[in-house]
Amino acid sequence: MILPKLRELKEAIGSLFSKPVTSKYPNTKTPYEPVKEFRGKPKYDEDECVGCGTCAQVCPAEAIEMIDDKENNTRTLRINYSHCIYCGQCEEHCITEKGIKLSTEYITAVFDSNKDSDFMENEKELLICQNCGEIIAAKDHLDWIIERLGTKAYGNTNLVARMQQQNYELPESKVKDKLRREDYYKLLCAKCRHEVVVKDAFNEIS
Numbered sequence: 080m081i082l083p084k085l086r087e088l089k090e091a092i093g094s095l096f097s098k099p100v101t102s103k104y105p106n107t108k109t110p111y112e113p114v115k116e117f118r119g120k121p122k123y124d125e126d127e128c129v130g131c132g133t134c135a136q137v138c139p140a141e142a143i144e145m146i147d148d149k150e151n152n153t154r155t156l157r158i159n160y161s162h163c164i165y166c167g168q169c170e171e172h173c174i175t176e177k178g179i180k181l182s183t184e185y186i187t188a189v190f191d192s193n194k195d196s197d198f199m200e201n202e203k204e205l206l207i208c209q210n211c212g213e214i215i216a217a218k219d220h221l222d223w224i225i226e227r228l229g230t231k232a233y234g235n236t237n238l239v240a241r242m243q244q245q246n247y248e249l250p251e252s253k254v255k256d257k258l259r260r261e262d263y264y265k266l267l268c269a270k271c272r273h274e275v276v277v278k279d280a281f282n283e284i285s
C-alpha cells in the first residue's frame with residue numbers, strides 16, 4: 080500500500096526539476112511551418128477584390144459579413160475568423176480569382192472572444208442610384224466589368240455612365256423633381272431604369 084504512494088511522491092518531486100512535457104502555445108522557439116497548400120486564415124487582397132460580395136454569399140459558415148452603409152456609400156466585407164471553417168469556398172468562387180486567398184496563418188486563439196474578436200475588414204466605395212439612392216454596386220466591381228467587356232461595355236447604360244464619370248470627371252448630376260427621358264444615361268438602379276424605359280415606351284414621361 081505504501082509503495083505506490085512513495086513512487087508517486089518520487090515522481091512528483093522529480094517533476095519539479097525536470098522539463099515540462101508540454102510545449103508553449105504558440106511555440107515561438109520552433110514554430111510550426113505549414114505547407115504551401117495549408118488552409119489557414121483567409122485574407123483579402125484589397126487591390127484585387129472588387130467588392131462584389133460573392134465570397135459572403137458562398138461562405139457556408141456565414142463567417143463573412145457584408146455591411147452596406149448607404150449614408151457613407153461604403154461596403155465593408157468582414158471575415159470573422161472565429162466562425163471560419165477554412166473550407167476555401169470564398170477563394171474558390173472569388174470572381175477575380177485573386178481577391179481572397181487562404182493564407183498559411185493558423186493562430187486564431189484569443190483570450191476573450193467577446194473583446195478580442197479576430198477579424199479582417201475590407202472596405203469598398205459604392206455607387207448609388209442618382210434617383211432613389213439605392214445601391215447599384217461597388218465602384219471597383221463596375222470598373223472590373225468595364226475592363227473585361229472592353230467595347231461591349233457601351234451596350235449597358237450604367238457602364239456608359241460610369242465610363243463618363245471616370246474619363247471626363249463629370250460632376251454628379253441628380254434627377255430633378257421626377258424621372259425623365261433625359262435621365263436615361265444617369266447611374267440608376269434596376270427599378271429606376273425600368274421606370275425610365277417602360278414609362279418612356281408608354282409615353283408616360285416627357
Ligand code: SF4
Pocket residue numbers: 121137138139140141142143158162163164165166167168169170
Ligand atoms: S474559408 Fe470557408 S468558412 Fe472561411 S471565410 Fe472562406 S468560405 Fe467562409
Ligand code: SF4
Pocket residue numbers: 123127128129130131132133134135156172173174175176177178179
Ligand atoms: S472580388 Fe472576390 S474577394 Fe472581393 S468581394 Fe468579390 S468574391 Fe469576395
